[in-house]
Structure formats: structure tokens, C-alpha cells
Amino acid sequence: MADVILSINAGSSSVKFGLHHAGRTGWPSMMASGQIKSSEDGIRLVARDAEGGTALDETVAGADPDAAYERILAWAEDLARPGRLAAVGHRVVHGGTAFTRPARLTAEAVAAIEALTPLAPLHQPLGLKPVRAVAGLRPDLRQTASFDTAFHSTIAPEAARYALPRRLETEGIRKYGFHGLSYDYIAHRLEERWPGTAATRTVVAHLGAGVSLCALEKGQSVDTTMGFSVLDGAVMATRCGSLDPGVILYLLEAKGFTPEAIEHLLYYRSGLLGVSELSGDIRELFKADTPQAREAVALFVRRVAREVAVMATSLGGLDRLVFTGGIGENQPGIRDAVCRRLAWLGLAVDPDRNSAAVERIDTPDSRVEILVIRTDEEIVIARDAARLLAG
Missing domain, CATH: 3.30.420.40 (ATPase, nucleotide binding domain)
Structure with missing residues (x-):
């Protein structure tokens, strides 16, 4: 067989x-x-x-x-x-x-x-x-x-819609969301590890070369930070994240940028690389310790923390924060810095548990559970394939 x-x-x-x-x-x-x-x-x-x-x-x-x-x-x-x-x-x-x-x-x-x-x-x-x-x-x-977009098909219309003429939405301009395979795995892993806690208001931060966050309610996506494209949301390795649309108009009209030049700028020359003028790899920025590298890391932390708060707003509060992805799983300094900026929401990291990279890293008096879970997109792909063949 x-x-x-x-x-x-x-x-x-x-x-x-x-x-x-x-x-x-x-x-x-x-x-x-x-x-x-x-x-x-x-x-x-x-x-x-x-x-x-x-x-x-x-x-x-x-x-x-x-x-x-x-x-x-x-x-x-x-x-x-x-x-x-x-x-x-x-x-x-x-x-x-x-x-x-x-x-x-x-x-x-x-x-x-x-x-x-x-x-x-x-x-x-x-x-x-x-x-x-x-x-x-x-x-x-x-x-x-x-x-990747399929997991976010549960987002309500008012969360997926942009404030543009409706005819543009019928042409496909709307929020889609990405990193869905990772969020699918985390949602199922949470239910397996902590059965019956699906109603817990959970934000998952997928931090890697690409960065997005997702608000989970009963294991489903109710909001996410990436939108129409993978350029939206938090700062990434070489992508800028959320950007005032006026910047694009200025580059086109005043600076003579072509659409191709703007695409290259936004996808390949921005983010951590653009701010640090050195690298899009956060490990290299920690080693460099230049003013530009430190500022790039600080901007990354600030924007991730901001997006956690945005996702918490969509949930009406925050009970659990999950870090995943290459940075989320392997950079305790980033986890600590993000949670420090969110201390007003009741987050407190145990430094020993955080450095040991165990599954749960919050202190006993933290009002929010803080978890580190290694994602597995490949097993989701295999599960989906098996189900399709069986059906």
C-alpha cells in the first residue's frame, strides 16, 4: 500500500x-x-x-x-x-x-x-x-x-476588507493573510498539548525571514498582520512591513522610481537589511553591534510588539502569546525584548526558562502564558496530502 x-x-x-x-x-x-x-x-x-x-x-x-x-x-x-x-x-x-x-x-x-x-x-x-x-x-x-492563505479564510469580512471602493474588492484587493501552514500546525499543537483551551485568546508570532502574527480564537484565524501581500505588517529580513502608501506615491512621482524598482526595494532591500545597511539576518546584527544594527533590532522588536497589541485588540484581550519561526524559536533576546515592551499587558518572562528554550517561558505571576513552539509546515503538507488521497 x-x-x-x-x-x-x-x-x-x-x-x-x-x-x-x-x-x-x-x-x-x-x-x-x-x-x-x-x-x-x-x-x-x-x-x-x-x-x-x-x-x-x-x-x-x-x-x-x-x-x-x-x-x-x-x-x-x-x-x-x-x-x-x-x-x-x-x-x-x-x-x-x-x-x-x-x-x-x-x-x-x-x-x-x-x-x-x-x-x-x-x-x-x-x-x-x-x-x-x-x-x-x-x-x-x-x-x-x-x-498559506487558506487558514485565514475564516477572517470576518470587516477584518479582511480595505476601505477602498467595493469594486476593487471584487477584483481581489483584500486581506488574505499568510504563514497559514505554520498557524494551522500551532493551533492543532495547542489543542493536543492543552486540550479544551481553544477558547484561550491566543496570538501567535511567526518570526523568521518573513514575519507575521495571527489572532486565534477556537483554533481559527480571526485576524492577521499580513494583508493583500507578504509585505504588510511587522518589519522583516528584507521587507519593510506596514508602510504609508504616500511613500510609494512619492517614490513614483518625485523620485522617478519605476514600479520594478519599487518592487525590488520593498521585497529585497528594506527591513532589517535596509535599516542596518548590513544584513537581514538578525544573528549577524547581534554580532555587528553597530548603531545601525542596534536600531534595526530595536525597530523589529517595537513593530512585533505593536502587532501583538493589534492582534490582542481583535481578540478583546490576550491570554497566551506563542513564539514560533526561526527567530521566534531560537532568539531568546528577541522574545524577552518583545515581552518587556508588552509588560503593560501583563507579560513577564522567566529569564532562565527563556534562555533554556523550554516550551513555557512565563513567570508564575505573568497574566499571559508565553510559549515557544517549534512549527512544522512539512507535516501539515503531508497531512493534507494524505487526507486528499484518502478522500
């Missing part, structure tokens, strides 16, 4: 993959997880098994992504044993209003996803590359898509 799913998660800063046994109930079980990395010699493929041992460590010569995906597929087929690789599941950032749940990737579905590229010009092509590669390499292997 074919019951193994290969998940591919192509993001803006990395490509991750995972191999999972599709269980009949609950989460699939992880067999191995890995990452595609660029190296001087070509494309390096690194994966570890469920026990942390090396499952794959090879370099594919050259820069041909199809060669890398061919090797990953062969590795997955070998590890799964002949005939047991059931499907490849993919993360797709934008599903628009058409894809509000996972979908099988037929030719028609792929065309519809590609048509959404203007809504996510940076991410949509990245998500479709492995889809096309797998289709060319294994045309008979089933493929599925899990959409």
Missing part, C-alpha cells in the same frame, strides 16, 4: 522537504526531514532521520534544480521502499479566494495557481518550480497543494 508522502516547502529563503508515513488518524509520522542548500560545488541536499541521524548528505553538481529534485525523489522512493511513495505535497503561498482548502494538482489547478502570481510575485513562482519539476520527472506521481 502506498502510504508515504514527500512534502516540499519552497519559501523565499529556503527549500525544505520531509518524508512522512501517512497514518490513518492524527499526524503523519516523520521519517526524515531536510533542506536544499546552495554550495560552491552545486546544490547540497541534507536530511536527518527521526532519530537525528544523517539520512542524506549529498551535493548535486551544477545549479540545475531538476537534478536536485530527481535525487530527492530517488532518495524518497528508496527510503519509502518500492511502490510506497504515494504523492508529493507542496506549499503554495497564495490560493486567492478559489483555494480555501488543500487541492489535488491537476493541470487546471496548476494553471489557476499560476494565474494568481500577480498577487504573490515573489513566492508563487517559487512554489510552482518544484511542482513542474516533479511533473516532468514523475508524471504519474500524484501531487497536492496546501495554501
